[in-house]
Amino acid sequence: xxxxxxxxxxxxxxxxxxxxxxxxxxxxxxxxxxxxxxxxxxxxxxxxxxxxxxxxxxxxxxxxxxxxxxxxxxxxxxxxxxxxxxxxxxxxxxxxxxxxxxxxxxxxxxxxxxxxxxxxxxxxxxxxxxxxxxxxxxxxxxxxxxxxxxxxxxxxxxxxxxxxxxxxxxxxxxxxxxxxxxxxxxxxxxxxxxxxxxxxxxxxxxxxxxxxxxxxxxxxxxxxxxxxxxxxxxxxxxxxxxxxxxxxxxxxxxxxxxxxxxxxxxxxxxxxxx
Amino acid sequence: xxxxxxxxxxxxxxxxxxxxxxxxxxxxxxxxxxxxxxxxxxxxxxxxxxxxxxxxxxxxxxxxxxxxxxxxxxxxxxxxxxxxxxxxxxxxxxxxxxxxxxxxxxxxxxxxxxxxxxxxxxxxxxxxxxxxxxxxxxxxxxxxxxxxxxxxxxxxxxxxxxxxxxxxxxxxxxxxxxxxxxxxxxxxxxxxxxxxxxxxxxxxxxxxxxxxxxxxxxxxxxxxxxxxxxxxxxxxxxxxxxxxxxxxxxxxxxxxxxxxxxxxxxxxxxxxxxxxxxx
Numbered sequence: 152x153x154x155x156x157x158x159x160x161x162x163x164x165x166x167x168x169x170x171x172x173x174x175x176x177x178x179x180x181x182x183x184x185x186x187x188x189x190x191x192x193x194x195x196x197x198x199x200x201x202x203x204x205x206x207x208x209x210x211x212x213x214x215x216x217x218x219x220x221x222x223x224x225x226x227x228x229x230x231x232x233x234x235x236x237x238x239x240x241x242x243x244x245x246x247x248x249x250x251x252x253x254x255x256x257x258x259x260x261x262x263x264x265x266x267x268x269x270x271x272x273x274x275x276x277x278x279x280x281x282x283x284x285x286x287x288x289x290x291x292x293x294x295x296x297x298x299x300x301x302x303x304x305x306x307x308x309x310x311x312x313x314x315x316x317x318x319x320x321x322x323x324x325x326x327x328x329x330x331x332x333x334x335x336x337x338x339x340x341x342x343x344x345x346x347x348x349x350x351x352x353x354x355x356x357x358x359x360x361x362x363x364x365x366x367x368x369x370x371x372x373x374x375x376x377x378x379x380x381x382x383x384x385x386x387x388x389x390x391x392x393x394x395x396x397x398x399x400x401x402x403x404x405x406x407x408x409x410x411x412x413x414x415x416x417x418x419x420x421x422x423x424x425x
Numbered sequence: 426x427x428x429x430x431x432x433x434x435x436x437x438x439x440x441x442x443x444x445x446x447x448x449x450x451x452x453x454x455x456x457x458x459x460x461x462x463x464x465x466x467x468x469x470x471x472x473x474x475x476x477x478x479x480x481x482x483x484x485x486x487x488x489x490x491x492x493x494x495x496x497x498x499x500x501x502x503x504x505x506x507x508x509x510x511x512x513x514x515x516x517x518x519x520x521x522x523x524x525x526x527x528x529x530x531x532x533x534x535x536x537x538x539x540x541x542x543x544x545x546x547x548x549x550x551x552x553x554x555x556x557x558x559x560x561x562x563x564x565x566x567x568x569x570x571x572x573x574x575x576x577x578x579x580x581x582x583x584x585x586x587x588x589x590x591x592x593x594x595x596x597x598x599x600x601x602x603x604x605x606x607x608x609x610x611x612x613x614x615x616x617x618x619x620x621x622x623x624x625x626x627x628x629x630x631x632x633x634x635x636x637x638x639x640x641x642x643x644x645x646x647x648x649x650x651x652x653x654x655x656x657x658x659x660x661x662x663x664x665x666x667x668x669x670x671x672x673x674x675x676x677x678x679x680x681x682x683x684x685x686x687x688x689x690x691x692x693x694x695x696x697x698x699x700x701x702x703x704x
Binding site: 196199200201202203219220221222224225227228229231233235238239247248250251252 | 426428431434437440441444448512513515516518519520521522523524526700701703704
């Protein structure tokens with residue numbers, strides 16, 4: 152489990168996080184959402200130990216990430232937004248780093264490269280951006296770490312590749328592993344992520360599962376704009392209204408509408424979800 | 426699990442860095458190895474007469490030593506250029522090995538492996554060239570590791586007779602001390618540039634050379650000011666031989682201790698940077 156308590160973090164004079172607390176439970180695929188610059192990437196880096204908080208504590212299964220102990224590092228992997236271009240083939244690269252990870256599986260890597268349709272013979276720097284991302288994803292999943300952090304993983308992927316991405320993530324995620332996907336492209340991960348964490352500057356606006364969200368918030372698809380809705384958006388053929396679930400009705404979460412509703416009613420929804 | 430040092434994990438990081446070693450440095454080594462070959466070819470192709478220059482092994486040892494210093498200077502930035510890069514360094518930072526293991530592996534490749542590979546290669550090339558009928562006389566490899574023979578030969582060659590006492594002083598030093606001094610010099614140069622490699626993101630070697638030049642200028646200004654003010658240069662020294670011997674003794678000791686201090690500080694800095702580098 153990842154526990155973040157009273158975290159403060161700033162880049163020089165720019166405050167990114169102020170006294171935020173957050174928990175990530177094992178066995179889930181979290182969607183980490185937020186506007187540009189709220190600190191999604193920074194949060195992932197702090198959890199991985201690549202940045203050190205100024206105040207507060209971060210604990211991953213009892214380890215302090217910033218100490219970068221091997222026992223901690225062998226259970227985490229971060230796939231950054233900008234994929235790193237190595238002058239080697241993905242196969243050689245994974246053989247080079249895989250030996251450090253206790254559950255690394257080379258057969259799984261080959262299987263994933265096949266599923267993601269990546270050319271095994273090419274070097275990273277000879278692959279297209281999307282192919283590189285998929286190759287890195289195959290590397291990341293084949294390490295079978297307990298925690299996998301994906302920063303904007305679908306950026307640069309074409310439509311079939313996005314479907315492949317969802318497929319391999321859902322297939323290769325176990326009950327013991329936790330995946331945190333930081334993204335702007337909520338539609339790409341709509342049926343993949345649960346729970347959702349919405350970050351704001353200096354605050355965590357939401358950290359809840361779909362079940363918890365639909366218990367308190369109702370997503371109404373209808374012909375008209377409702378007055379008591381937190382947020383309303385016109386869709387082809389009508390409106391989606393995000394509103395309090397006073398009648399305890401079931402509905403399907405529309406992540407984009409939810410995100411906009413949360414951003415427009417920060418305190419209200421935060422208090423509602425407490 | 427021992428999170429500070431584990432021999433299996435150290436073996437893995439050595440292998441990891443080793444796999445990166447040749448692709449990252451072989452081109453630079455090849456260029457540096459080619460320099461004596463170019464000199465050989467250039468001299469061989471010139472029309473020969475009595476004035477054609479012949480290169481004795483000691484001159485070539487000087488060249489190999491100078492080039493090995495260049496190899497030491499460039500090695501950290503060639504081998505570990507991305508380790509503090511905000512993007513590319515992430516893979517290195519997140520490799521499941523301890524700071525100590527990563528540090529020792531870095532020292533091993535920068536301080537030991539790189540110069541050994543360069544020197545072995547350079548001496549092999551020199552031997553092959555010396556076997557050919559060209560301007561290279563004798564074998565550098567015969568004298569490379571014999572410091573005293575090298576010093577004596579250089580003095581004889583350059584007809585140095587200023588004072589025999591400091592040759593005697595050199596001779597009084599034990600071979601072990603000379604090896605330690607030489608190894609310490611290698612460690613110092615390498616550790617300075619390893620530290621530069623960790624603190625600078627771009628133009629790592631150039632910036633470090635710039636800093637050393639500035640520090641050297643400041644040091645010389647302070648030293649000259651000190652000498653002028655204390656009138657040490659204008660004193661009438663009765664026993665010049667003794668003065669030279671004493672000065673060399675002081676310089677040797679100062680270099681020895683300065684190298685220990687600088688190496689220790691730089692290596693500690695490298696260790697700290699590996700441990701705390703932010704990405």
